Amino acid sequence: MDAPVRHLDQVKLGQLGHSVGFLLRLAQLRAFDDFFSENGPQGLKPGEFSVLWVIARNPGIRQSVLGQRLMIKRAHMTKLIRTMEDAGFVSRRIPDRDRRAVELTLTPAGEHQVEKAAVLFFDYEQSTGAPLDDREQAVLVALLKKYVGLQGEAQG
Template identity: 65%
Template structure:
C-alpha cells in the first residue's frame, strides 16, 4: 500500500516537469503570491500598473492596440479603462478620422500615480526571482522576452 502524500514536496508531477506552459503558470502563481504577500509594493496591482505604464510610454495609444499588446481581452480592457477614467487617471479621446477608435493618455493624476508607484514596482521587480542568481534572473528575463516576442528596449 502506498503511503499517503503529506507534503507538496512529495507530489509527483511526472512529465509536467518539462511542460513549458505548466512551468510558466506555476512561476506566475509563485510570482504573484510573493508580490501580494507583503513583499511587493503597496497599493498597486501588477496588471493595472502595466496598463498605466504602457499608456504613459505611448501617449495617444489606441485602446485596441494596447489590449492586443498586453494580451488583455477587449471586455476586460474596456472595464479597466473605464475604472481608470472614473478615477481620473486616464483620458479617452475619439479621433475624428476613425470614430470607432479610442485613444488613451494619462491625466496629470495618472502621471502622478505612475511617478509615485514606479520606483517601488521596479525596485521589487529587480529583487524578485529568488532563488535565482542575478545572472540566472537576467537569462530568464532574456529568454522570456524572446519567447513572447518582446525586444529589449533601450532604457532611458
C-alpha cells in the same frame, strides 16, 4: 506499494514538473500574488499598473493596440479603462480621422501615480528574483521574450 503521500517533497510530478506551461503558472503565482495582495502599490492591480505604465510611455495609444500588446481582451479593456478614467488617471479622446477609435493619455494625477507605483513594482521585481543570480535572471528574461515573441519591439 508506496505509502500515501503526506509530505510536500514526496510529491511526484513526473513530466508535469518539466512542463513549460505548468512551471509558468507556478512562477507567475510566485511573482505576482503576494506582492499585489498586501504590498500592492497604491492599490493598483497588476493589469491596471501595466495599462497606466504603457500609456505613460505611449501617449495617445489606441485602446485596441494597448489591449493587443498586453493581451487584454477588448471587453475587459473597456472596464479597465473606465475604472482608470473614474479614478482620474486616464483621459480618452476620439480622434477625428477615425471616430471609432479611442486614444488614451494619462492625466497629471495618472502620471504621478504610475511613477510612484513603478518604484515599488520594479523594486519588488528585483527582490522576487532572489533565487536567481543576475546572469540567470537575464537569461530567463531573454528566453521569455523570445518565447512570447517580444524581441524587436520598440524600447522606451
